[in-house]
Amino acid sequence: MLHFVTPSTIWNRAPLQLRRAPKQLLGRGSTPWPRTGLGSSLFWRLVFENPAPRFVVALSPFPVALVLRPDWAFALAQAPLVMLGVVLFIETYVLSIADPAKRRALVDEVTAAKGLDRLVLRGKAALTEISAARGLTDGETHLVIEQSGLARAPVLTLISVQRSTDDSGFLDLGPEERAQIAATLFDDAFSERDLQRINLAQNTYLRSVALEARSVSAHARLAAMAKGR
Numbered sequence: 001m002l003h004f005v006t007p008s009t010i011w012n013r014a015p016l017q018l019r020r021a022p023k024q025l026l027g028r029g030s031t032p033w034p035r036t037g038l039g040s041s042l043f044w045r046l047v048f049e050n051p052a053p054r055f056v057v058a059l060s061p062f063p064v065a066l067v068l069r070p071d072w073a074f075a076l077a078q079a080p081l082v083m084l085g086v087v088l089f090i091e092t093y094v095l096s097i098a099d100p101a102k103r104r105a106l107v108d109e110v111t112a113a114k115g116l117d118r119l120v121l122r123g124k125a126a127l128t129e130i131s132a133a134r135g136l137t138d139g140e141t142h143l144v145i146e147q148s149g150l151a152r153a154p155v156l157t158l159i160s161v162q163r164s165t166d167d168s169g170f171l172d173l174g175p176e177e178r179a180q181i182a183a184t185l186f187d188d189a190f191s192e193r194d195l196q197r198i199n200l201a202q203n204t205y206l207r208s209v210a211l212e213a214r215s216v217s218a219h220a221r222l223a224a225m226a227k228g229r
Contacts, residue, residue, distance in 0.1 A: 001042050002182055002192070005032045005160040007172045018169030021162035022144040022208035032158065045156050049148055051091075058090045059083055097151045097200060106197045115198050116207070118190050119145070123209030126184040128216055130161065130177060132224035136213040139165035143209045145185070147192070147199050155192045159185075 003009075005025065007016060015025050015032040025032055026049060034042050047053050062083060092098045097106075107115075123143045131141055141163050148156040159181060161171040173181070186192055199205045 001045060001154060001156060003032065003034055003042055003046070003156070003158050004173060004178045004181075005158055006170055006178075008035075009173075010034055016170050018162060018164065021140070021142040021164045021169070022206065023162060023169075024146060024206050025158055025160075026146055026148060026156075026205070041154075045154055048153060049150070049156060054091070054095070055087055058087045095150045095152050100203075103200050103203065106201045112198045112201060115190060115194055119185070119195065119207060120209050122184050122190075124211055126181045127161070127209065127211040128220050129180065129184075129224065130171070130173075131211060131213050131216045132220040133177075134171075135221075136163075136216070138213050139163055141171075141211050141213060143181070143211075144206065145195070145208070146206045147196050149200070149205050151196075151200055155196050157192050157195070 005015060007013075010016075010032040012030070012033050014030040015023075031046055031050065033046065034040065036042050097103050123145070127141050127143050130136075141161060144158075144160045144162055146158040150156075159178075161173060161181075162169055163171060186195075195207075199207075
């Protein structure tokens, strides 16, 4: 599932504080909470991305057992190592792929290289259209695609357009721009899951495509002007 991180799509402002692009968001203690509300699958997927809720779920059988069998209270109280082992097992072997060899086997090097080349080409195409439409003429713009490292959870992909030269840091992408980026980056030939396999194999979960605003051609700018009219 895609989550575009922009000033108008998230509630909290801490993730938007940018010192240098590209900025990593997941695992940094500043989850970009969406404006979709508590009823959305995206919200709960982001909740699950934080370790504490996962630990609660992993340990939930113990209080259930205590309710069903009160006579086990003393035995359960003496089993902190067992609880720790359960958490480590779920985190390491159920939700993730701990073995580096198994991760590398998810995708061969040639396929991974082709996939990343495709991502760069598509990312530059999306940035060119956005830069031309917005009339950006200076600075470097980054299309940042970050994914969760939880291999056996629904794929979570955070997308943002970051500019260190702007006061906001994160461009406030409109609905049409967000749809255009999503349609440009991913399709049946190269999906979010395909990118996740590459990221898992290489143990790299943040990808950034950079474009100098000055490199946008006059033709692209004229096409953007014609489209705007």
